[in-house]
Amino acid sequence: MMYDQKIKKIKEEIKNFKIKTSQDLETFKGQFIGRKKGMITELFKEIKNLSLEKRKDYGKILNELKKYVKKKINHVVHKKSFFPSSKGIEFDPTIPGEYSEIGSMHPLSIIKERIIEIFMNIGFSYIEDREMEDDWHNFTALNIPPLHPSRDMQDTFFLGEKNFVLRTHTSSVQIRYMKTHNPPVRILSIGKVYRNETVSSHSHFMFHQAEGFYIDKNVSFSDLKHTIQYMIHSIFGKKKVRFRSSYFPFTEPSAEIDVFHNNEWIEIMGCGMIDPHVLKNVNIDSEVYSGFAFGIGIERISCIIHQIQDIRTYFDNDLRFLRQFTSDF
């Protein structure tokens, strides 16, 4: 039979082939595009006997024919009635699933990813650590011994015999990391923290913090200022930034940082030079090394960017709220 006629005949057969079951589907595939004796496959093999000119033309035609077969397969498997859920028809895990909708990132995850990227760009490494902490890592090693008044500022979820807490801040990561790593270190960590607070529009018993710290020889307060300014400008664009002197037990000197937003100063984070007592608690010689640390509230940043008034909306899981965010803010 002439090549042309063969092609015509195959086309007819493809068209008339009725695929009703997955068994039919397999036969169909085998008959036309099967590797061993598929009709189209065989024609491809014969193509070498044709003249160079014709080879090109027929190659094109055969590829079209192959596409036609695949289209028919696709059409059949996507018909809902093809795999009626029940009896006798085996489940084929190789058929692609159907998505009704692809989800979007949670607004807090978007900020998290952005902050990680900002700090990766200046040589920080990212780590995550436990949410259940012991008293030493959450308080004492950070210069907050038992009975220290600053423990009162963070009402706490104690676990068991009060030796364990749900971490009240991510600063505990500093202790965990410095215990097992020698300077220089540049670390960022983001995660959940917990405080025994009444839930309202501006406070929650669970929220997220980012913690960063850098320890090396000769780290100074100007390194801290420059790093924070870089971070804030990367997140908010060129907003005015203000450092206000403050107090944290684990840093000396300490500062709180405000950004100028909607005609007012809004506090967004705390920072300072790591207190020598803290370095001593993790066996780092404060005569040789110095470092800075900072802590940021993730919800606060997101609230400012998106003008959100109520922190609870982040945790309600209302899709009408969550669907509005895209990762390019």
Ligand code: DAH
């Ligand atoms: N841990 C502090 C808090 O939860 C935030 C903080 C302030 C972290 C100053 C720091 C820092 O690392 O240096 O309120």
